[in-house]
Amino acid sequence: MTDDDPLAFAESLIHLRQHISPKRLDPPGPSAQELARIFEGAAAAPDHGLLVPWRFVVIPPERRDALAQMFADALLERDATVTDEQIDDARAKAARGAVLILCVSDLSPRDPDTPAHERLVSLGCAIQNMMLTAQSMGYGAGLSSGRSMASRALRRGFELADAEIAVCFVSFGTVVKAKPRRPRPEPASFVSVFGES
């Protein structure tokens, strides 16, 4: 980090960020005070209409078993013939990541000028702010999702309102092992100038 070159600091945070599997995010994770600052990062996300169209649910260690049960129930909802081993694998996911947080988006038609896709963009920005804040504290971060996100078990377990969706989990912790960073796409592959082919 350099005080005299804030752009270089911002860019290094952005480019050094990489997905770390929750399996590789061990304790210690962010403390309560650090987590508070991470959530302040979320609060700084762009938010058209100032709707705060998202919320985050921290799953403390003593509630990981309840989450494990949700994952098991979600799997059984999809396929009643799953094996005990598959259920154990599903349950194990709830134990991963020193700090585990559910990211919820509110898609209710609260404001016609701010459609659902704009609110999802706002959530994405909030999550990125959180991940970069955690990274600047020395922690790794990873996102996880899957078919259980839309399950009745998870929706009921987290008491989601009808217009809310569980988008993903974000995990924070100490990186025990990181893969090489993926090659990023070339900007030329996703940028064009209107009027030029």
Ligand SMILES: Cc1cc2nc3c(=O)[nH]c(=O)nc-3n(C[C@H](O)[C@H](O)[C@H](O)COP(=O)(O)O)c2cc1C
């Ligand atoms: C909403 C969302 C959900 C994700 N869920 C998963 C997941 O379930 N499992 C996983 O390995 N990665 C998941 N990822 C992370 C991506 O796989 C990762 O960002 C991608 O591979 C690019 O790697 P990078 O973040 O290191 O650049 C998710 C990313 C997003 C945006």
